[in-house]
Every structure is written in structure tokens, then in C-alpha cells.
Amino acid sequence: MNDIFTRFLAVELPSQLICDEKGSNPAFSVTLTADGAIPFPQVILRQHGHEHLFRNQQIVWLTDNTEEGYQYRAEIPAGLLSEGEIQVQIEGCRQANFTRAGGDDWIKTFRALHLVREGRATPSSTHSPGTETGVGARKGISSSAKTDAGSTQGTKPSATPRISAGKDLPKLYFGIHKHMHQPYYDAADPNYWDGEKDGIFSTRGGPYTDFVPAAIRQYADSGLPHAGLSCSWSGSLIEQLERCAETGRAGGRFSDWTAELRRVAKLTTASGNRRLDLSAFGFYHPLMPLIPARNIVRQIQQHRELIPRVFGAPASDILFPPETAFHPRIIPALNQAGVRAVIYDSIHRYRACRDYPYGGPNEGMLPPNPAEQTNPPADDWLRLSNVWTGSDIAPSLLKPEYLAYTDPDGTEHKIIGVPAERYIGNEDARGGFGALQYPDVLGQVYAELERHGHFDPKHPPFFLLHSDGDNHGGGAESYYRHNTAALLEWLAGDPRFELTTIADYLDRFPPDPSQAVHVEPGSWSGADNGDPQFMKWFSRYREPYSPDLNSWAVLTALQNAVHSLEDTEPEHPLLPKLARLMLTAEASDYWYWTGQDVWDGQVTRAANQAWSLAGTEFQRMADAKSDKTGPTIFPPWVTPENPGGQQWRPNGLEPAPREATLHCFAYDLSGIARVRLHLRPAAGDPASEQVFDMTDHGPYPCETGARVTAHYFTAELPPGRGDIRYFLVAEDKNGNLGRSALERIYLA
Numbered sequence: 001m002n003d004i005f006t007r008f009l010a011v012e013l014p015s016q017l018i019c020d021e022k023g024s025n026p027a028f029s030v031t032l033t034a035d036g037a038i039p040f041p042q043v044i045l046r047q048h049g050h051e052h053l054f055r056n057q058q059i060v061w062l063t064d065n066t067e068e069g070y071q072y073r074a075e076i077p078a079g080l081l082s083e084g085e086i087q088v089q090i091e092g093c094r095q096a097n098f099t100r101a102g103g104d105d106w107i108k109t110f111r112a113l114h115l116v117r118e119g120r121a122t123p124s125s126t127h128s129p130g131t132e133t134g135v136g137a138r139k140g141i142s143s144s145a146k147t148d149a150g151s152t153q154g155t156k157p158s159a160t161p162r163i164s165a166g167k168d169l170p171k172l173y174f175g176i177h178k179h180m181h182q183p184y185y186d187a188a189d190p191n192y193w194d195g196e197k198d199g200i201f202s203t204r205g206g207p208y209t210d211f212v213p214a215a216i217r218q219y220a221d222s223g224l225p226h227a228g229l230s231c232s233w234s235g236s237l238i239e240q241l242e243r244c245a246e247t248g249r250a251g252g253r254f255s256d257w258t259a260e261l262r263r264v265a266k267l268t269t270a271s272g273n274r275r276l277d278l279s280a281f282g283f284y285h286p287l288m289p290l291i292p293a294r295n296i297v298r299q300i301q302q303h304r305e306l307i308p309r310v311f312g313a314p315a316s317d318i319l320f321p322p323e324t325a326f327h328p329r330i331i332p333a334l335n336q337a338g339v340r341a342v343i344y345d346s347i348h349r350y351r352a353c354r355d356y357p358y359g360g361p362n363e364g365m366l367p368p369n370p371a372e373q374t375n376p377p378a379d380d381w382l383r384l385s386n387v388w389t390g391s392d393i394a395p396s397l398l399k400p401e402y403l404a405y406t407d408p409d410g411t412e413h414k415i416i417g418v419p420a421e422r423y424i425g426n427e428d429a430r431g432g433f434g435a436l437q438y439p440d441v442l443g444q445v446y447a448e449l450e451r452h453g454h455f456d457p458k459h460p461p462f463f464l465l466h467s468d469g470d471n472h473g474g475g476a477e478s479y480y481r482h483n484t485a486a487l488l489e490w491l492a493g494d495p496r497f498e499l500t501t502i503a504d505y506l507d508r509f510p511p512d513p514s515q516a517v518h519v520e521p522g523s524w525s526g527a528d529n530g531d532p533q534f535m536k537w538f539s540r541y542r543e544p545y546s547p548d549l550n551s552w553a554v555l556t557a558l559q560n561a562v563h564s565l566e567d568t569e570p571e572h573p574l575l576p577k578l579a580r581l582m583l584t585a586e587a588s589d590y591w592y593w594t595g596q597d598v599w600d601g602q603v604t605r606a607a608n609q610a611w612s613l614a615g616t617e618f619q620r621m622a623d624a625k626s627d628k629t630g631p632t633i634f635p636p637w638v639t640p641e642n643p644g645g646q647q648w649r650p651n652g653l654e655p656a657p658r659e660a661t662l663h664c665f666a667y668d669l670s671g672i673a674r675v676r677l678h679l680r681p682a683a684g685d686p687a688s689e690q691v692f693d694m695t696d697h698g699p700y701p702c703e704t705g706a707r708v709t710a711h712y713f714t715a716e717l718p719p720g721r722g723d724i725r726y727f728l729v730a731e732d733k734n735g736n737l738g739r740s741a742l743e744r745i746y747l748a
Contacts, residue, residue, distance in 0.1 A: 004094070005036035008109055009069045011090050016114045023651040025081040025115050030054075031062075032090060033069040040093035043074040045113075046388060047086045047362060082651035084361055086113040089388060106434030110386075170455035172446050173462040173498050173505055176428075177320060177343065177420065178212060178469030181234040181285055183589040187606035188581065190239065193249060201240070201250040207470035208241060209253075211480040213260035216275050218481075219499070220267050222488045226500035226508075228267075228275030231469060232320040235283035235303050236587065238310055258310060265313035273503040278307050280319040280339055286586035287537055289327035289521060290552070290635055292559055296333040299583060304338075318502050319343065323588050324420060324466070325523035325534065328405035329635070329741035331413045341400065341416035341506060343464060345530055348520040349397050349419055353378050359391030361652045364529030365522075369642050370746040371682065371723045372520040372532065380452040387441050389423045390529075395445045396454040398463040400506060404516035408678070408727045408742045410686065414516050418502055420464040422525055428465040431473025432483030438497075439490055446496055459512070462505050466524075527592070533641050539594035542639070545701055548591050549665075551603040552634055553700035556710035557667040558582050558607040560632035561618045564669050567629045568621060574614050581610045604704035611707045622669045630738030631672055631730035634665035634710065643719065644748020658719035658748050664740075665700065667710035668732035672696065675730040677715045682723040682744065694728070721747040 010033040017025055030043050041059050045052040054074040062071040091108035182200070186192035201208075212231055219227035244254040267275040282288060282299035283306070291299075300319070307315035317340040321330075326344040334342055350356060351368040355377040358367045378394035403417040424445075427436040449455055467474035491497060520532050527536035540546040562582045565572055585606035593599040611618070621627050640647040643660035647653070666675050675696070680689035694713040702709050724747060728740040 003036050005034050005038045005070070005092055005107070007035055007107060008090065008092070009033040009035055011109060011111060013088065013111060013113060015112070016116060018118050019083055019115055020078065022079070023083050023117070024079045025076070027078040028076050030074045030076065030088065030090065032059075032072045032074075032092070034072070034092060035069060037070050038072060038092035039095060041072050042089075042091050042093070043076075044089040044091070044388075045076070045081065045086055046089070046390070047081055047084060052080055081115055083115050083117060084652060086115060087111075087362070087388060088113055106431060108435075110388075169495060170450070170457070171460055171496060171498050172442060172449065173460055173500050174442065175462070175464045175500055175502050175505070176229040177231070177279070177464050177466035178229060178474070179232045179320065179466065180208065180237055180469045181232075181322075182237040182240055183234075183285060183587045184236050184240075184584055187584045187587070187590065187602040188609045190584070191243075198250055201244060202253060204470045204475075205250070205253040206477050206480075207475050208237075209257045210260045211475075211477055212276065212469065213264040215480040215484045216264045216267060218484045218488060219275055222492070224488070224491065224499060225270035226498065226504040227488075228269055228273075228277060228501040228504075230277040230279045230316065230318065230320065230464075230502055232279040232281045233307070233310075234281060234285045234322070235306050236285060236584070238306060242310075258312075262312040265311050269501060269504050271504045271507050273501055273507065274313060275501065276313070277316045277318065277501050277503055278311055278313055279316050279343075280304065280337075281315075282322050282586075284583050284587045285322040285589065286583070287323055287325050287523075287534065287588040287591070288321050288330050288333075289325055290534060290537065291586050292563070292632060293330070293333035293336075294563065295559065295583065295586065296330055297337045298579075299586070300334075300337040300339065302583070316503065317341070318418070318506075320466070323523045323527055324530070325527075325588070326417075326519065327521035328403060328519065329743070331403065331405040331415045332407065334415055335413060339415065341418050341502065342403075343418045343420050343466070343502075344403075344519060345422050345522060345524050346393070346398060346419040346463060347391065347422045347525075347530070348522040348532070349375075349417075349517070350378070350391070350394055352518050352520045353394070353397075357381050357392050363390040364525070365531045366642055366648070366653070367646055368520060369532070369645070369744075371744040372518070374518045380448050380454060382444065382448045384423060384441060384444055386437060387423055387427045393421070393423065393445075395448045395461060396452065398445070398461045399456075399459055399511075400462060400502075400509075401459075401511045402513050402516040403519050406742060408739065412516075414513060416506065416511055417519060418462075418464060420466045420524075424463075425465045425467060426525060429467030429472060429474035431476060432479045433486045435473055438487065439494065442497060459509055462500070462509075464502070531641075533637055537588065537591040538637065539591075541637075545703060547594050547600040547703070549700060550702050550704060550706070550709070551591060551600065553665045553667075553710040553712065554603050554607050554702070554704070554706040554708070555582075555585055556632050556634045556665045557708045558585065558610055560629065560667045560710075561614070561669055561708075562610070563632065564621060564627050564629040565614065565617060568626055572617070574617065578610050578614055581606045601704045604702075604706045608705070608707050615707070618669055622671075625670065625734055627668070627670045627732070627734055628736065629668075630736040631666045631668035631675075631732050632710075633675070633728055633730050633738050633740045636662050636664040636726075636728060636740065636743065638662050638717065638745055643717065643745070645746075660717040660719070660745075660747065662694075662715045662717055662726075664694070664713050664728060665710040666713055666728075666730045666738070667708075668730070668736070668738075670736070671733040672711055673731045673733050673735075675713045675728055677726060677728055679718075679721070679724055679726045681721075682725055717745075717747055719747055 012031040043054040088111040283303040304315040381392040523530035590602040640656040644658040647656035675694040694715040700712040
């Protein structure tokens with residue numbers, strides 16, 4: 001028996017369990033047997049889009065009998081899971097410090113566990129406890145036989161047979177994106193710093209200095225003509241790193257932090273684009289679909305002005321939106337900001353197809369609203385193996401294409417959309433080779449495209465693998481150095497695949513603007529699966545009080561006050577400070593960690609400081625009736641999200657009522673006179689629209705001590721209208737109007 005872990009000999013867990021009276025799981029165990037000691041074992045349970053991770057002290061080393069193997073056990077507590085299928089990922093890293101893991105250090109296998117009600121059985125219930133059958137074991141299949149000595153584990157790129165390049169060999173193109181961000185930990189005080197912040201920054205010395213350059217130099221040295229990566233840097237991170245350089249914070253690690261980055265920023269591809277593409281971004285990391293259009297433009301422009309000063313290279317015209325959050329309604333603002341292309345999460349393109357094969361609760365989102373499913377059906381749905389997935393993907397849709405949005409006036413706006421593949425990217429984020437077997441997983445995509453004849457030489461497949469560049473495996477030094485070397489070794493022997501920058505791809509294979517499509521709103525999977533309603537930033541929205549909704553109501557009032565002062569007195573001396581507080585308060589982080597006072601109160605702290613600075617000025621404008629700005633309307637949301645469809649219940653899905661309520665916030669310094677809902681059919685004469693008055697419930701209740709908060713409005717939506725479009729118009733007491741974007745929903 002080996003002392004060094006190279007493979008699993010057995011994995012024992014039940015294939016089926018009976019729910020308790022609450023519909024939850026009883027306690028059970030997962031036992032691993034390996035051929036050597038595992039420095040870093042993990043068990044990951046995935047269900048309904050949520051992940052439960054067991055590692056470190058949660059996994060007990062049972063025995064090191066060299067005849068039987070090294071045995072470990074994870075005890076899974078009762079009440080963690082609910083009825084349905086649970087995907088179980090068992091893995092071991094041969095490095096105790098997984099951030100230093102190399103390409104062949106991760107070894108993994110998959111199992112399926114079914115949690116059923118008493119009296120119900122699943123086809124898999126007759127299987128005996130599963131054991132390892134090699135890295136290629138298909139998810140959900142168990143075997144009762146132990147693996148033989150010839151099982152393949154941790155496939156290396158060098159094991160991939162060299163493929164001869166043919167003149168007509170189609171290619172699959174892919175890119176890599178790394179995201180760097182730290183928020184201001186006090187939205188009202190950019191100078192706030194303590195030992196915890198010092199530790200956070202100190203542990204990210206490599207990602208913020210020389211890891212990215214190390215990867216890019218390997219691309220250049222390898223001779224790959226179009227290889228590079230895009231990288232987004234938030235303004236709040238850059239400003240704090242500059243402050244570290246000035247003051248010696250974080251142990252002086254960032255005294256010359258941009259030196260290597262500035263050097264590689266000069267390297268170019270064969271197409272003349274930069275191998276380090278410094279993505280367009282929102283300065284303070286705002287959730288762009290939920291802030292006013294003028295602030296989207298300002299966040300991007302302010303970031304664009306910062307990048308060349310810091311890195312000695314211009315900001316790209318390709319946007320990585322914070323949280324990968326995209327909504328078609330932001331397209332006009334992106335056009336105004338000079339953005340050429342925007343990155344989005346691929347699942348929202350899949351779900352916008354008619355006949356989309358919904359993956360059920362394991363997908364982590366409700367079924368798509370029929371109003372979003374306007375694109376033609378795909379015919380190449382594929383469930384990837386050897387990578388966790390909650391649903392099928394359609395390889396034919398993995399390519400840049402124009403996205404379209406129509407505003408309330410009937411004007412169509414377009415922008416290029418670049419898909420970031422959700423499931424492949426998630427696995428790559430865990431550390432590259434070993435976590436993600438590029439030849440196998442990308443090979444599945446390639447084979448499916450080939451099988452269906454979907455290779456278009458004018459618009460070949462392309463997608464991004466994106467992740468945080470400073471967290472977990474995708475931010476480890478091994479990713480940028482060892483993984484990059486292994487990746488380039490594989491690509492050198494397999495001409496079916498090519499690593500390229502987004503800019504090079506778009507220059508070589510420009511999308512056809514006459515073939516614009518619709519994409520469902522949403523964000524990346526790490527935000528409660530990135531649902532179309534952005535509910536990660538609406539936590540507890542069904543409860544009488546939601547900290548997230550409170551922050552949006554407080555922010556809506558602040559945005560209106562600052563915009564009103566800008567429009568009336570654009571040279572007012574307080575505006576720079578007020579604008580900074582407003583834009584800082586838009587950071588998505590302040591909603592991400594709901595339930596923690598330090599985060600729930602951030603928006604209120606910034607807003608209260610702004611009102612303290614300029615409250616008398618705001619009141620002077622209101623009293624003089626000099627306010628020229630219409631009301632600020634927070635984007636409306638609907639409950640239930642899919643009227644007459646399905647909604648979440650504690651253990652899965654249940655039918656949703658047909659009756660639905662539309663909600664929004666609105667605020668104006670001069671007071672709101674009325675908010676009206678305009679409803680029109682998706683197809684038909686806009687003149688046939690109906691108008692409904694919304695109910696004003698007064699200021700949203702606040703528990704953070706905000707000085708001013710927006711009013712909360714609702715309207716009941718008439719059931720049975722089918723596919724509709726709607727927008728809101730708010731009028732203040734001076735007669736100024738504010739209008740929302742055009743939204744869509746299906747009312748069953």
C-alpha cells in the first residue's frame with residue numbers, strides 16, 4: 001500500500017435515505033478509503049443549487065492499515081438536506097495547503113444520494129454503497145467493486161495524445177478572466193483600517209502583484225499568438241493598494257505593487273491587442289442592474305480614468321460587470337459609457353431558449369419565466385460529466401453574439417454579449433488542472449459541437465473561464481504558474497483548442513448585429529445561483545423587514561438627492577464628497593452578507609453622512625421648488641416571481657398563485673405625487689396599454705437609523721394577461737417625471 005495518496009479504493013455512503021417527518025435527511029456518514037494518507041480530504045454535498053462542504057476537523061482519520069488502505073469518515077448531520085437527489089463530490093488534495101496544489105494533486109470522484117419520502121423508491125435504491133471507479137466515473141452511478149490497480153486518477157495533460165492539425169480542423173476558442181476586488185470596509189470612511197484588513201491584504205500579495213504577470217509571460221514565451229487574459233480591478237481595491245504603498249500597510253508588501261503588471265501590460269498579441277486586457281468595470285463594484293443608468297455610466301467612466309494612471313495601459317471597452325450581473329435594461333447605459341461588449345453568465349442564455357430543459361430544484365433557480373424564453377430552441381443539450389452541473393448546457397450557444405433590449409419608446413439597443421461558461425468556469429476556479437480536466441471537459445463540448453455540425457467558421461465557439469483572481473484555488477500561485485504551464489503543454493499538442501483574448505476573438509470573428517438575441521437577467525452562480533430577480537441582494541424580501549430592502553430604500557433616497565443637486569447646481573462645492581458617498585454605497589458587497597450588522601448598516605452610514613453634509617442644501621432646494629429632477633425609481637420586482645408557475649417551498653418547489661404583486665421604491669426631494677404602472681401586451685399596439693395607480697405605503701420601515709428612506713409602492717397585477725411588458729412613471733409635486741425601464745413578465 002502506498003504512503004502517498006494516488007487514488008481512492010472505496011467510497012461508502014447510502015444510495016438512498018428516507019426523509020424524516022420534516023422532509024429532511026437523517027444523519028449518515030461518508031467513508032473514504034485511499035491507497036495513502038490524504039493531507040486534505042473533502043466531501044461536498046450539492047442540492048437545490050446549495051453546497052455543503054466538509055473538510056479539516058469535519059473529516060476524521062479512522063485507520064492507516066496499510067493492507068486495507070487509509071480510511072476517513074465525514075459525519076453528515078441530520079436536517080441538512082431535503083427530498084430529492086443530492087450530488088456528492090469526494091476529493092482529496094495531495095497537498096495539505098491546497099493553495100499550493102499543482103495540476104495532478106487533486107483527485108476526485110462523484111456519487112449520487114437520493115432522499116425520498118417513506119414508501120417511495122428511486123431506480124438507484126437497489127445499488128450497494130458506491131466505490132471509486134476512476135476519475136472518469138460518471139456522476140450518479142455506483143459500483144460495488146473496488147477499483148483495480150490500473151484505474152486512472154488525476155489525468156495529466158501530457159497523457160493526452162497529440163492530435164494532428166488538419167487544414168479544416170474546427171477550433172473551440174476559450175479565454176480566461178480574473179477578478180480582483182476589495183470593498184471599502186467602512187462606506188463612510190475610506191481611510192478605515194485595522195489589523196483584520198491588514199491581514200486580508202497581506203495574504204493577497206501575490207494575486208495583486210506578480211501572479212497575473214507570471215501567467216501572461218508564459219503565454220508570450222509559449223508562442224501562442226492570441227493568448228492572454230482579461231482582468232478586472234475595482235477602483236476601491238486600487239485605491240486601498242495605493243494607500244498601502246504610501247503608508248507601508250500590509251507589511252510593506254505593496255510598495256511597488258504595479259511594477260510587473262505595468263511591464264506585461266505592454267505585451268501584445270498577434271492582433272495588436274494587449275495580452276493583459278484591463279477590463280472595463282464599475283469603480284466601486286456596484287450591482288449595475290439595480291442602480292440608475294447615470295450612475296452606471298459614472299462608475300465605468302471613473303474607473304476608465306483610473307486604469308491608465310495606475311497600470312500604464314488603457315481600460316478595455318469590454319466590461320466585466322461586478323458579480324457578472326447583467327440585465328438587458330442596462331444596455332443603453334453601457335452604450336453611453338462606450339462599452340463594446342459585456343460578459344454574462346452562460347446559463348442565462350440557455351434559459352432564454354424555448355423548450356429549455358429545466359434542471360429542477362438542483363439548478364438552484366426557479367423555472368425560467370416564459371416571457372424570457374424568446375430565442376429559438378437549441379438541439380444540442382449536454383450534461384457534462386466529471387464536473388459538477390445543476391443543468392444541461394448547449395454548446396452551440398457558447399459564442400459572442402449581439403444582445404438586444406427595447407425601451408418603453410420602442411427603440412432597440414444592442415451590445416455584444418460574451419458568455420462565461422458557468423459550470424466549467426466554476427471548476428476552473430478551484431485550481432485549474434486537477435480540479436478541472438481541460439482535455440476531458442472541453443473535449444465533451446467539442447464533441448457535441450462536432451456531432452451536431454455546429455462549428456461555424458465565421459462565428460466559432462468561444463467562452464470564458466472566469467473566477468476571483470485572489471481567492472481559493474483560482475487565486476493560488478499554483479494556478480498562475482503550474483496550471484498555466486500544464487495548460488500550455490496541453491494546447492501545444494491539441495490544435496482543436498485555442499486560448500485567446502476576448503478582444504482578439506472579436507476582431508477575428510465579429511458577431512452579426514442582425515442576429516441579436518435576448519438574455520435572461522441574472523448573475524454568477526455564487527450569488528445564490530444568480531437568479532433573474534437578483535435575490536441574493538433581496539434577502540428576506542418576503543419578511544416584514546428585510547435588511548437588503550432597507551438598504552435599497554435608503555440608497556434610492558440618497559441617489560435622488562445627489563442627482564437633484566447635480567442637475568440644479570452642477571458646480572456646488574459639496575458634490576464631489578456627496579457623489580463619492582453615493583457611489584461607494586452602491587458596492588454590491590453591502591448586500592451580499594445579509595444578517596451581519598457590519599454590512600447591513602454600511603449604506604445607511606454613507607447616506608447619513610451625506611445628509612449631514614448637505615441636508616440643509618437639499619431642503620433649501622425642496623422649499624424653493626428649484627428641483628428639476630424627476631423621482632428616482634428603484635427597479636421593480638414581482639412576487640411570486642413566476643405567477644401561475646412555480647415558487648420555492650422549504651424542500652423544493654410548489655405551484656405559485658396566479659395573483660402577483662409588483663413592488664418598487666421611489667423618492668423625490670419635492671415629494672412624490674403619484675407612481676403609475678403602465679401595462680402593455682408584448683406583441684401588439686402600445687396604444688392599447690393600461691395604466692394603474694400604485695399604492696403608496698409610506699417610507700420603508702428602517703432598523704438602521706437612516707435619516708431618510710424611500711417610499712414603498714405596490715400594485716396588484718391582473719392574472720391571465722400572458723406575456724406582457726410594463727414600466728413605471730413617477731411624478732413629483734413639481735410635475736417632474738421619472739420613468740423606469742421596460743420590463744417583461746408572463747402572467748398565467
